[in-house]
Amino acid sequence: MECHSHKKTPLPKEMHKIALIGNPNVGKSVIFGILTGKYVAVSNYPGTTVEVAYGNLNLNNGRFLIIDTPGTNTLIPMSEDEKVTRDILLNEKIASTVQVADSKNLRRALLITLQLIEMGLPYLLVLNMDDEARSRGIIIDNKKLSEILSVPIIPTVATQRQGIPLLLQHIAAPACSKFSFKYDEQLEDAIKEITQLLPDSNIAKRSLAVMLLSGDESLKEWLHSKISDSVIKTIDSIYQRTQTKYHGQLGYLINQRRLRAADEILQSVFTPALEKARGIKESFGKWSMHPVWGILIMASVLIPCL
Numbered sequence: 001m002e003c004h005s006h007k008k009t010p011l012p013k014e015m016h017k018i019a020l021i022g023n024p025n026v027g028k029s030v031i032f033g034i035l036t037g038k039y040v041a042v043s044n045y046p047g048t049t050v051e052v053a054y055g056n057l058n059l060n061n062g063r064f065l066i067i068d069t070p071g072t073n074t075l076i077p078m079s080e081d082e083k084v085t086r087d088i089l090l091n092e093k094i095a096s097t098v099q100v101a102d103s104k105n106l107r108r109a110l111l112i113t114l115q116l117i118e119m120g121l122p123y124l125l126v127l128n129m130d131d132e133a134r135s136r137g138i139i140i141d142n143k144k145l146s147e148i149l150s151v152p153i154i155p156t157v158a159t160q161r162q163g164i165p166l167l168l169q170h171i172a173a174p175a176c177s178k179f180s181f182k183y184d185e186q187l188e189d190a191i192k193e194i195t196q197l198l199p200d201s202n203i204a205k206r207s208l209a210v211m212l213l214s215g216d217e218s219l220k221e222w223l224h225s226k227i228s229d230s231v232i233k234t235i236d237s238i239y240q241r242t243q244t245k246y247h248g249q250l251g252y253l254i255n256q257r258r259l260r261a262a263d264e265i266l267q268s269v270f271t272p273a274l275e276k277a278r279g280i281k282e283s284f285g286k287w288s289m290h291p292v293w294g295i296l297i298m299a300s301v302l303i304p305c306l
Contacts, residue, residue: 028068
């Protein structure tokens with residue numbers, strides 16, 4: 001479903017599917033287990049051998065279906081698992097997406113965040129393993145990150161159930177992000193052209209256009225069920241014409257733009273203490289490579305031990 005408002009809106013009772021999204025090994029399944037309890041259903045997603053878990057969450061006199069999607073590094077599929085996750089968002093009427101991230105690897109998580117924003121899906125971001133991040137000196141300004149993305153940010157330590165009450169407060173009131181970023185002018189022109197040719201779906205047309213320009217062949221089957229072959233040929237010609245304007249592959253260029261957007265966010269949300277620590281670490285590394293400074297540093301380490 002596309003977002004038409006930037007305000008939090010409680011989920012209507014008839015729109016009760018909530019998808020958990022995240023990179024592999026971020027604790028998503030632990031959170032799924034806490035939310036749904038022991039009684040869950042696991043089945044292969046139609047037409048695949050990929051297992052998807054479903055469970056019920058009873059909250060505020062309402063029942064919600066929680067879908068634990070396969071771990072993914074991108075919503076432009078590179079594997080069958082990633083295609084299933086993308087297809088769930090594309091084909092199911094998802095009322096809310098909960099992205100679970102590893103706080104130690106926020107940059108990797110933000111690549112998915114930016115794709116969810118392009119999809120126009122209401123969501124919130126769970127920063128799991130908060131304790132591990134802090135033990136490594138990684139302090140994220142959650143308030144600033146929430147302001148930038150205009151969605152709830154929930155720090156958690158799922159294995160200890162820390163942050164779960166706050167998650168339950170927000171899970172049925174998803175928000176639509178105001179954050180946006182642009183590609184270069186030629187890509188934006190191609191996105192606009194393709195968007196005008198696409199059918200309505202559960203995710204934003206802009207997102208579909210970016211996927212197609214990224215070379216996502218897995219969308220072709222879905223497109224053939226929605227629009228004519230002649231329109232698909234027109235989309236292909238727009239892709240080919242746009243590709244001739246660049247030396248690199250469009251998919252690579254699109255991903256690089258997302259990485260720059262992620263890095264700009266990171267620069268705003270890492271605390272000054274962390275940045276200072278990073279600067280000292282980098283300086284130490286440079287000094288240790290210098291022959292004179294290397295001797296002095298080694299001496300400062302060894303002398304107290306004598």
